Amino acid sequence: MRLPGTRYQEHGWEQVRKLLGRCSLQALARSGPAVLLDLSPEESLASYVDAAAQSLYAHAGRARGSDARADAAGNSYGDTVLELALGLVAELQARPADWNALCAAVAGEHARLPSFWTAPGGEALLRKKFNDLYAVLRDKVDSDNYQVACGRPCSPNRMYAYRMLDTAYGEVARLFAGWREHREQVGAILGRAVEAEPIEARQLRAIKDCRPEWIMRWSETLQRFTGAAGPLHTRSKRFASLKNSPGKIGAMLREIGEYEALSANQDRDWLQDAGAATAWLDDYWRVLGESGQACTPGPDQVLEARQEELDGPDELDEPDGAPPGADGLAEAATPFPVLAADLAQQLALPPRYLEMADAAQERGSWALRMMADDSLPVRLAVYLKLLGPYDDSYPPDWLDPATGELPTMQQLALLDGVSLPTLRKRRDAAIARLGAPAQTKEES
Structure with missing residues (x-):
């Protein structure tokens, strides 16, 4: 998904997340995760940022194995995975409240299970704490940049909603493409029985062609066909403003589609012409x-x-x-x-x-x-x-x-x-x- 001003909402985010998780554990390897508890948040943040930046730079330029992800493309604007990861580490230093929340989460886990990072699976749990930290920070950074680019208000939660709708469209398109295997669910989404290839499957070429009612019905069908509640049908208040608002959903889908069409060449045609x-x-x-x-x-x-x-x-x-x-x-x-x-x-x-x-x-x-x-x-x-x-x-x-x-x-x-x-x-x-x-x- 591409939106004006955003850099972390595209395909490369998974690689950025994995690189940040690995380097975060390496940054704490020398002093030990206990430094998050022993030092003040200000001291531990400064120590972490320096160590994490050194670890990130150590991964640059390598050509084999998982280390090669640092030099991979992180988005369609030309930023590498390494550049995006370094940008978030720098943002973390400018937003100490997010680091304080991480330290509090680690302290709470430590109170429940002392030195949990040494227990089986403890390292994965610590990595998840950092993944959650950067997932929240990512949406804060992109929502701020979106506001600067568009001049319209956008909260981190709204940025998350944009991404949810983009994912939902991808799932609807996947079901429509395999309508024979998912005939019953596609029929529930369209609101009618499906006996032959639905014309909507041929008309759905981009996210701007997706109808809001399809997203709402898709979310409703997930409990029945997958056993898990859809994003618009959970008790969470994250998408409360969208649950019964097809107009809002349609406007957000169109906005994603319009910018997708506007930036479809991803700057490559212009550079080629130059x-x-x-x-x-x-x-x-x-x-x-x-x-x-x-x-x-x-x-x-x-x-x-x-x-x-x-x-x-x-x-x-x-x-x-x-x-x-x-x-x-x-x-x-x-x-x-x-x-x-x-x-x-x-x-x-x-x-x-x-x-x-x-x-x-x-x-x-x-x-x-x-x-x-x-x-x-x-x-x-x-x-x-x-x-x-x-x-x-x-x-x-x-x-x-x-x-x-x-x-x-x-x-x-x-x-x-x-x-x-x-x-x-x-x-x-x-x-x-x-x-x-x-x-x-x-x-x-």
Whole structure:
């Protein structure tokens, strides 16, 4: 299950739980679990966090056996099991009340059975105490992050309810898929006798297609078909607000389904497109350099004419080699980064525009190697001339936020601290160098 802001509600949680349980026992192995009783909660928490973090890091990078789980994927956002486990240990230090509850639970068990951790099965009981601790902490962390992401209130209990409904949908889908083996229970869920494949089994493709009454009837049938009461039909008050509220159940199912559809690509398609755009741009320069047509690069005349309009008429510019006039920009002694930042603000560009745009360049590309001696504004002017003001291959940090396109030649000239004719001259020289290898090859 994926919800905005959450990180611990997906398939990797079981591995996170197991890793935290193992490392918690290892953290207490040296001093003994009695440290939870002998020290104050503040002292025992500080000691535990340090030891648990060391144990977690010791599991990282191993490639065999159960230790490999630390480097496994913990969720679909790219967090590993180790990273998620370390995050919860850090959260524990920020939430001492949860640690105090653990110490109280251990003290209560110790009062009933002194040194219970040394008895048969005692280690498993101690591990369960830590599993319960982190299960509660997980929902607290995710509910807080959900509130930040959505701006809507969400308690840890509500987060637990989201997960219950997601699990319930999975069970309903499993029963519908095997309707022949579960004909009677499926009939009870649908409210009618099932003689052939129900159309609902084909319509239930995602959680958003699940109806609230199916969840309620599924919970009702569990006592009859499994012997255990369903989550909506126990005496627990955890789901009291949902027991007779199909509207609330439907809204929560739809919310899970909508975010599931919104994040279905799990960021992979976007990353693939970004890599493809970079590869395309690099391939463009390579083909341009090897092509016999490299001596006449550039877009069609319509784009060139449009860019000339954006640049302004040549007669308003200063002649090459002439000092800037009263309205020009002198090559002052002010340090370039400070000057560029000031100009970026004047031009309605981000204050760190040049720094961010430089960082967004594809390092090691053929084009960047060929223009290594040129300033960033000159390189952008080359792209502006050859590809136009906008292209899918441009990184977002290259674009002017106001227009969604590359800065104009006038803006680039100001950022470079030169006159417009000088920038054009340097741009054309860079384009000539890009086409020189292919021209040399053609002449030979």
